[in-house]
Amino acid sequence: MAYVNAYQPPPPPKPAYGLHGPVPYDINVAFPLDLTQFETPRVKLTPFIPSVHAAKYHAAISDPDHFYRYYPFPGIEDPESYLLFMDTFVRQNPYSVLLAVIDKTTPDPDYPEWGGKIAGTIALLNYSPTNLSVELGVLCILPTFQRTHVATHAVGTLLKYCFTMPCASQSESGLGLRRVHWYAHPDNEPSLRLAARMGLKREGTLRWAWVLPVGKARGKTPRKTDLLAGPGRDTAIMAITWEDWEDGARETIKTQMARMDDTLVANSHRGMQL
Template sequence: MPTESGMEDKPYDVNFCFPVRDLENGRVKLTPLVPSIHADLLFQGCADHPELFQYLPFGPYGSASDFTEGLIEGRIHPSPSMVLYAIIDKTRCPDTTLTSLPHAPSRVNFAGMIGYLNTCPINLKTEIGFIMVFPPFQRTHVATNAVGLLLQYALDPPSSSDNVRSHGLGLRRVQWQTNELNTQSIRTAERMGFKFEGILRWDRVLPSGKGKLGNGVQLRADDPKPGMVGRHTVILSICWDDWENGGREEALRIMARQY
């Protein structure tokens, strides 16, 4: 795979427990995230918007290499339960003067990242997360189409003969977890058919000093991690029977909306 310097790299091993391929429709393309191609774009996209990390249990990062080492190589790549995708907005033409790579995204059409985590082939389930959509692409078709493409791949049956359907993984459950305060994330999930299941209280200890929004509850005086706020986590899910009983059609309708 070409790198930014024009040299050839070995193909990047995403180490996911299921087959990984490009997922796309007429508006959005999800392609497996490769650090040599996408890390700089991710860092550039969020450098001026540290608020993108306020609800996330990771970041922000000081450089593209910190992002690669801390998140991709430090957390994602070692685990076969996780994979990241780069989000490309196909409705915007890339600026070819900003990249030396043929067919590579640029800041014009590179919209952020999304991924699967907590994936379990034994129990036929996964979770959609690591969602980061840059401000110029928010409140557009990007987030709903990115989520919809991951839902289709996860929940569509692998044996489908319907030409309209892409061959999926046939999983039974897709989960969504988010900070209780992140109302936009909750609305996106519910709009795409996820059902509220409950709140996990004090579910996460968030990094200190990085603008993280916790649950607003003051810690006790002898807490082992003073200064690191706690997070209440909302958990939602959409399951195969939701998907088969109208969920898929509703998701496609939302994905096709004009903004």
């Protein structure tokens, strides 16, 4: 039987827009994004706009190698490489969006219009309208805001949006998804603990899921005859489904967010007494 191979190389990448992306900035999102649902009394999520947020975000990272130690992506320790990578990896994918996390409890006198200070990033990645699923990722909480209410509120806000049905009420609406998953380095205990605290369950480990850049720490040594020189990395998979959400995870997240609010209030009172 005759056959052909009509494969053609993919078209060249879209033209580079520079570090700040196109003007005006196009978030290029193909799924519903109701930003009125992306806010709590403590945090606000808004599209990450490089020309607006990048300088403050990168200035808050004193040790990029340590900050991004669990990430498999090459070159993101450099601010310029980070922005170009995120444009390709997130902005040019219409089923992904990168969000800036704004801590409303900490004013930024340089940008009062933000309603707070930038505390990190979080993203919805590879949304699937066919399978009603999405990945929650690029959760990078800046050092000053780690071990505070910020991560809990950011994750809880997006999980609520993901599982709330569209137009569930006049005040609430969401994507109505069946599944949200979370990928992490198996050694990243803070990430795994946060996911578990927010109701996600460990489903397993993808072995040798990534080829890391050469020189990247926390990798596995490949065979001597391997086709690539970079070390390997496993990926832990955690997930939460609509069944988990309705069987108690929704209440768990409310409790976690309220607990972090109580801690914040207690700490502020303690500071007033000092």
